[in-house]
Amino acid sequence: MNTTIMLFLLQDGITNGAIYALLGLALVLVFAVTRVILIPQGEFVTYGALSYAMLATGQVPGTAKLAVAMGLVAFGLDLFFARKSLHARLIARAVAVDIVFPLAVCLLTYALAGPKTPIAVNIALALLIVAAIGLFLYRIAFQPIAHTSVLVLLIASVGCHLALQGLGLVFFGAEGLRGPALSNVALTAGALRFTGQSLAVYGLTIAFIVALWLFFGYSLTGKALRATAVNRLGARLVGIRTTLSGQIAFLLASLIGAISGILIVPITTLYYDTGFLIGLKGFIAAIIGGLVSYPLTAVAAILVGVVEAFSSFYASNFKEVIVFTLILPVLVLRSLAAPAVEEEKD
Amino acid sequence: MTQRLPLVIFALVMALIPLVPGMPPFWIVLLDNIGLAALVAMGLVLLTGVGGLTSFGQAAFCGFGAYTTAVLTTAYGVSPWLTLPLSLLVSGIAAVLLGIVTVRLFGHYLPLGTIAWGIALFYLFSKLEFLGRNDGISGIPPVAIGSYEMLSPGTIYYAIWIAVLISAVLTLNLLDSRTGRAIRALRRGHIAAEAFGVQTPRAKLLVFIYAAVLAGLSGWLYAHFQRAANPTPFGPQAGIEYLFIAVVGGAGYVWGAVLGAGIVVILKEVLQSYLPYIFGGQSQLETIVFGILLVMLLQLAPSGVWPWLTARLPLKTARRTADTSLTLPARERAPSTSAVLLQLDKARKQFGGVTAVNDVSFDVKAREIVALIGPNGAGKSTTFNLITGVLTATSGAISVLGRKVENAPPQEVVKLGVARTFQHVKLVPDMTVLENVAIGAHLRGASGAVASMFRLDRADEARLLAEAARQIERVGLTDQIDQLAGSLSLGQQRIVEIARALCVDPMLLLLDEPAAGLRHMEKQRLAALLRQLRDGGMSVLLVEHDMGFVMDLADRIVVLDFGTKIAEGTPAAIKKNPEVIKAYLGAAA
Numbered sequence: 001m002n003t004t005i006m007l008f009l010l011q012d013g014i015t016n017g018a019i020y021a022l023l024g025l026a027l028v029l030v031f032a033v034t035r036v037i038l039i040p041q042g043e044f045v046t047y048g049a050l051s052y053a054m055l056a057t058g059q060v061p062g063t064a065k066l067a068v069a070m071g072l073v074a075f076g077l078d079l080f081f082a083r084k085s086l087h088a089r090l091i092a093r094a095v096a097v098d099i100v101f102p103l104a105v106c107l108l109t110y111a112l113a114g115p116k117t118p119i120a121v122n123i124a125l126a127l128l129i130v131a132a133i134g135l136f137l138y139r140i141a142f143q144p145i146a147h148t149s150v151l152v153l154l155i156a157s158v159g160c161h162l163a164l165q166g167l168g169l170v171f172f173g174a175e176g177l178r179g180p181a182l183s184n185v186a187l188t189a190g191a192l193r194f195t196g197q198s199l200a201v202y203g204l205t206i207a208f209i210v211a212l213w214l215f216f217g218y219s220l221t222g223k224a225l226r227a228t229a230v231n232r233l234g235a236r237l238v239g240i241r242t243t244l245s246g247q248i249a250f251l252l253a254s255l256i257g258a259i260s261g262i263l264i265v266p267i268t269t270l271y272y273d274t275g276f277l278i279g280l281k282g283f284i285a286a287i288i289g290g291l292v293s294y295p296l297t298a299v300a301a302i303l304v305g306v307v308e309a310f311s312s313f314y315a316s317n318f319k320e321v322i323v324f325t326l327i328l329p330v331l332v333l334r335s336l337a338a339p340a341v342e343e344e345k346d
Numbered sequence: 347m348t349q350r351l352p353l354v355i356f357a358l359v360m361a362l363i364p365l366v367p368g369m370p371p372f373w374i375v376l377l378d379n380i381g382l383a384a385l386v387a388m389g390l391v392l393l394t395g396v397g398g399l400t401s402f403g404q405a406a407f408c409g410f411g412a413y414t415t416a417v418l419t420t421a422y423g424v425s426p427w428l429t430l431p432l433s434l435l436v437s438g439i440a441a442v443l444l445g446i447v448t449v450r451l452f453g454h455y456l457p458l459g460t461i462a463w464g465i466a467l468f469y470l471f472s473k474l475e476f477l478g479r480n481d482g483i484s485g486i487p488p489v490a491i492g493s494y495e496m497l498s499p500g501t502i503y504y505a506i507w508i509a510v511l512i513s514a515v516l517t518l519n520l521l522d523s524r525t526g527r528a529i530r531a532l533r534r535g536h537i538a539a540e541a542f543g544v545q546t547p548r549a550k551l552l553v554f555i556y557a558a559v560l561a562g563l564s565g566w567l568y569a570h571f572q573r574a575a576n577p578t579p580f581g582p583q584a585g586i587e588y589l590f591i592a593v594v595g596g597a598g599y600v601w602g603a604v605l606g607a608g609i610v611v612i613l614k615e616v617l618q619s620y621l622p623y624i625f626g627g628q629s630q631l632e633t634i635v636f637g638i639l640l641v642m643l644l645q646l647a648p649s650g651v652w653p654w655l656t657a658r659l660p661l662k663t664a665r666r667t668a669d670t671s672l673t674l675p676a677r678e679r680a681p682s683t684s685a686v687l688l689q690l691d692k693a694r695k696q697f698g699g700v701t702a703v704n705d706v707s708f709d710v711k712a713r714e715i716v717a718l719i720g721p722n723g724a725g726k727s728t729t730f731n732l733i734t735g736v737l738t739a740t741s742g743a744i745s746v747l748g749r750k751v752e753n754a755p756p757q758e759v760v761k762l763g764v765a766r767t768f769q770h771v772k773l774v775p776d777m778t779v780l781e782n783v784a785i786g787a788h789l790r791g792a793s794g795a796v797a798s799m800f801r802l803d804r805a806d807e808a809r810l811l812a813e814a815a816r817q818i819e820r821v822g823l824t825d826q827i828d829q830l831a832g833s834l835s836l837g838q839q840r841i842v843e844i845a846r847a848l849c850v851d852p853m854l855l856l857l858d859e860p861a862a863g864l865r866h867m868e869k870q871r872l873a874a875l876l877r878q879l880r881d882g883g884m885s886v887l888l889v890e891h892d893m894g895f896v897m898d899l900a901d902r903i904v905v906l907d908f909g910t911k912i913a914e915g916t917p918a919a920i921k922k923n924p925e926v927i928k929a930y931l932g933a934a935a
Contacts, residue, residue, distance in 0.1 A: 037458065141641045148648065151400050154457055155593055156644045158402075158586050163637025170631070280465065287458050317473045324466035331459045332447050 007192055009309045015198045015267075017305020018205040019260050023282025024297040025208055026256040028289065032216070033225045033249035035150050036142055039157045041257050042279025043164035044130055046272055048258025049265035050172040052126040053179035058115035062171030063129050064106040070136035071102035077140060098139075102132045119180060127258050134254020137164075138246050146246060147232060161276065168272035176274075179265035201263050205298070208256065213294050225249065281308070281323060288330045353515070360507050364500045375499045378571060380604075380611045381506035385564035387591040387603035388513055389557030394589070395597030396521065397553040398533030399449060400457040402585045403464030407558040409471050409580030410437040411565025416483040416575040417476065426489045430566055437562025438555050445554040450547060464585045472577035482576025489570045502571045509567060510604065513560055516799040517600050520556075523798030523807060524791045527781055529553055531774050537736060538772035540756040542765075542850065543789035552795055590640055596650025598776075605652050613639075670819070672812040674790045677763060677851040685712050686748065687854050687885050688733065688764070693742035695728055695909075702728040704909040705742065710854060715876060715886045717896045720906035721929060726889040727769055729906070730858055733887075734766050735759040746854075761789060765852035767843035769859050769889070775832025779823060779842050782831045784814040786849030817845040821875060836863040841872070848879075855879065857888040861895050873899050897921065905929065 023041055030038045051061040075098035082090055105128045112121055141160050145152060183196035216222040228235040228245040235242055257279075261270070264278075285304050289297030304323060311322040364374055386404050394400045414436040415429035424432075448459045472480045488495045489505060496502045520526050528549045531539040536546040569575045578584075587610070595606020617632035647654055688710040695703040703725045710716045718726050731737040733744055735756040744751050746762045765786070773782045791810045793803030818827050821841050826834060831842060840860055847855055857876075861869050869892070876886055876899060890896045896903065897917040905913040905920060907929040913920060920926055 144645050145648075148644075151394075151457065152644055152648060154400070155589065156641050158589075159637040159640030159644070161637065162586070162633045162640070163635075166631060166634035166637065170634075280461070283458065284462065287455065287462075318469070320469040321466050321473065324462045324469070327459065327462040328447055331451060331455065331462075 005313070007190075009313055010306060011192055011194075011198075013306030013309030014302055015201055015305070016308060017285075017302035018201045019264055019278070020282045020285050020304050021205050021298040021301030022208060022256055022260045022263075023279055024285035024289065024301045025212055025294055026253040027279075027282055027286040028294060028297050029212060029256075030249050030253045031286070032229050034138070034142060034146065034153070034246045035229060036153045036157055037150070038253060039154075039161040039276075039279070040137065040164050041253065041282060042275030042277070043161060043168060044134060044254045044257025044275070045261040045264075045278055046168055046172075046270055046275035047133065047164075047261070048126050048130045049179065049261030049270045049275075050168070050177050050272065051129055051258075052122055052262045053177040053265050053270075054172070055109075055113055055117065055122040055125055056119070056180050058113060058117070060109050060113045061126075061129070062167075063133065064109045066167060066171070067102040067129050067132040067136070068106045070133060070140060071098045074098045074136045074139040077144070081144075098136070102136070105129055105132055119182065123182075123262055126262060127255060130254050130258035131251055134250045134257075135247055137254070138250035142250075143243055143246060146242070165273055165276065168275075172272045174272065176269035176271040177265070178269045179262065181266040182263075197263070197266055204259065204263065209294055209298050216294075221248075277320075281305075284323065284327050287327060353511075357511055360511075361504075364503055371499060374503055376611060376615060378499050378503055378506050380607045381503075381510045382564045382568050382571070383588065383591055383611055384510050384604040384607035385506075385513055385567075386561045386588045387595065387607050388510075388517055388600060389560035390588055390592040391595075391597060391600055391603045392517060392521070392529070392553050393557040394592060395599065395602075396533065397529050397550065399550060399554065400589070401460040401554075401557070402457055402582065402589060403444075403460035403467070404557065404561045404588045405580045405582070405584035406464050406467040407437045407440065407561035408565035408568065408584075409467065409575075409577070410440050410558075411562030412569040412575040412580070413471065413477055413483070413565075414562075415566050415569050416486050419487050420483055420485055421476075426487060426570055430563075433566040434559050434562050437558045437565070441555040441558030442551070445551045445558075449550040449554050460585075461582065465582050468577055468581040471580060478576070480577060482574060484574040486569050486573045486575065488573065496570070499571070502567070506567050506571070509563055513563070514600050514604065517556075519801055520795060520799045521600070523795075523803055524784075524788060524793055524810060525549070525552070525795045525798050527777070527785050528788060530777055530781075531785055534772065534774050537756070538768065539785065541734060541736075541760060541768075542786050542846070543757045543760050544785070545757060556795075590636070593640070594643060594650060596652035596654075599650070599652040602650050602652030605655070606650065609651065669808060670812050670815050672809045674787065674809045674813045674851075677790060679763065679853070686710070687712055687746065688887065689743075689745045689748075690729075690733070691743040691745070693729070693732055693744055694740045695725075695732055695737060696740045702909050703732060703739075703906075706906065706909070706911050707742075708904045708911065708914060710885050710887050712853075712885055713880055713883060715880050715888070715899055715901050717900035717903045718887060718889045718906065719891070719893075719896060719903060723908070724906040725909040726906055727858060728909075730766065730856055730889065733759070733856065734764060760850055763850070763853040764856060765847035765850035765854075766856035767840065767847055767858055767860060769862075771836065771839045771843060773831040773839055773842060773846075776830055778828050779818060779831055779834070779845075780811060780814050780827050782842055783818055783845045783849055784810050786817070786846035787813050790849075790851065813849055814845075817848040818842075820848065821845045822871060837865065837868055840864070841868075844872075844875075853884060855884060855886045857886060857890075859889055859891065861890055861892045869895055 023045065027038050027041055030036055047063050051063045054061040075094055078094040078098060079086070109125050109129065112125060137160060141156055142153065145156060181197055182200055185196035187194040216226055224235070224240045225245045225248065228240055228242045232242050264270070281304055282301065285297050285301035288300035304326065307326055308319060308323050312319045315322065363369065363377065386408060390401065390404055411433040414433040415426060418424040418429045418432065419426055444463055448456060451459055471477055477483065488497050489502065490496065496505060521530065528539060528544040531544065532546060532549060539546055568579070591606040591610045592603055594609055595604070596602030614632060617635055621631040621635070686709050690709065691707050692705040693703055693707070694701065694705050706729060718729065720726055728737065732739050735751070735754050735758065738753045746764060751759060751762070787810045790813070791806050793806045797803045815827065818824055821844055823838065823841055823845065826838065831839060834842065840863060844857065844860060861872060864872060873895065880886060900917055903915065903917055903920045904911060905926050912925045912929060913923045915923070
């Protein structure tokens, strides 16, 4: 192996790893706040990426309508759960969030979509659509069972993944899509070529890590979100609105997922079911990071990306086997270090 | 025999179905698929619903079973009947290897770990040359009895459903036994089970292997039913689907697995054949409906369809009467001349910078009731945990019968005759009082999992239940013996814990706040019981906040404050001790 190949593989690995890091961060975020292990994270990636790619060709993606439909269901649930204490302000909020917001996004998409729409507008539209879907996903699927065990939430999460992936096929078809590059800037450093795209990936990843770390470590809202995860009842008793915390977490996670998708769709062709595998690699990183630490997750994600790049060069057949087996030694270490006294709650 | 009646009827109905004239072959294929899925789901019921270990990777074990027979029969011409034990063995060995790594994981790490190796194994199946890569292996010979080959879906049908019925009976037998109780206690955390000698890691590994072997059996049948094996049915999607089946049916119920398999397989078939007509020719629509149904089910009926169904059927569970004339042999006692049962010598426990127990020394002699009192946070429960091996002491020594107990795990401490109750009641709420108490006698039984599955444990089991019933009678809860422990009042649950501890046949009983939540009369009865136990030769060490109760009962009192022993003496002396008064009421200004 020569140094050039190694450098190329390293660069490739780090770029992929940065995407996994973003997803891993979103997973940690959602888990820390809601205890949901977000399997549909991969669908946020594909929805973001493919909505953007479709908008780039001038078409309106079906996700815009999905957001409206989910908003309607969320509206129904909001009214149903508050049926004993309905008042004008509550209804007004439900109408604004559940109906006006997705409808506005959908109408805006129809109004703006076209072959000549600037990239920035397309990105904004894709992000808005996926953010709405993420928000309503929490409202519909998880908020009613927010108090249950991690396992129930996990199984529900798998259900959401199945439904969203199936819908992805309906919206985007079985053919893969590729989106236009965000910028055509390129830098050369020795044998390596850095595209604007990969620089954007690095920059955004670092920005998110720092932002999340600051948000959760130092802001009151961030601390309130963490408190919700540790003890919902306790958090409610001190005045934290736990349902809002969950919605914020999902909103952020879907945004991060969509951004990751938009970042990679110009580099590789994405299919409606690609997200699952990408999301799972983010998972591996998140698990290695223990689902708690942002910097550790980011480092682990880079490691996953690099291992993937090298194994696809040396043993491309067993690339996935190697990446997913990577988790086993980590799990062994964790189980050896597991505390002796740990009572599981049911 | 009446309990077996529904089972016999079910077996007869299943046996007659293929003989119904005009039965469409397609339905038989569907029933074959239901049986195959039910086998895997049954393993998951034991693993997830009963044992609390969620696995998304069961499909991979089906793969081990299927590929083992596929390779051996096609490449080496081995007879399918010979590959059956080998398929089960390979699945079992894979489960041991993966289980050693996975079952020790806590909470959500476990399901995530299973997802990861489930996917890794799927890719391994689809990339390995000798497994035929993505195309798999075809031309697997059918199962044959003599010259009769099970070629049609209608004949393999019997093989599949006999396997389902036998597995269901074995699983039910296993659950209704000494090992079964240990497995059922797993979901509620391991501390209580370990305090009575259950080796929880081993019990977890056991259910893991059991589930994997059932999946391997399903895989073996699948390979000979389809006469081919390829990676797709052993991938992560299938693993998710099996879990879905278990949840739909009712994850805690063996028959729920069969019911769930029926619902899901038929639903999938219906969705696959009708949805394209309704919504046009797009595929994968069924996964959308599937996903939505799964989420709705968790919100509306989280415990599944089977319990919902049985609650509406006029089935009554037979009352179990234990034959109390049977007796268990007494616990093996270490020969000892020491009159001191328990001795703490400068026991110390630090959590980081906090010293929870600060060089505490005291002892408990034979036939003595000692009370450990002190304000909240004095280190009483931590002391209990040190004695019983739940925590290891930072320094100092704890001896039982004059022998040092050095970092012995709870399972070893209980063997010495030290039994305990918990401050926060740790019973299994969905087990009856009798079953809960019988966990206490775990170490006095000997029957293992295999013996239980084939009902060779009945004599041993009857003696265990008799002992449990006797201890329940002793604490005065005979009327509640068949009730679910979770339905009792908190005070009664504490008494159940005492009965469970008595089943150990202990020499020293450690009671953590036994009188909390009891009414006045109940407290008096408890005090009378404890005096009676002492007079019978047992010693008691108790933590209690009810001073009236303690002062009346205890022979000696040890007072802790902020982890340090501040006084020790008779109740009368303790009442007058200025240090104790200061600790409880504060210093006079």
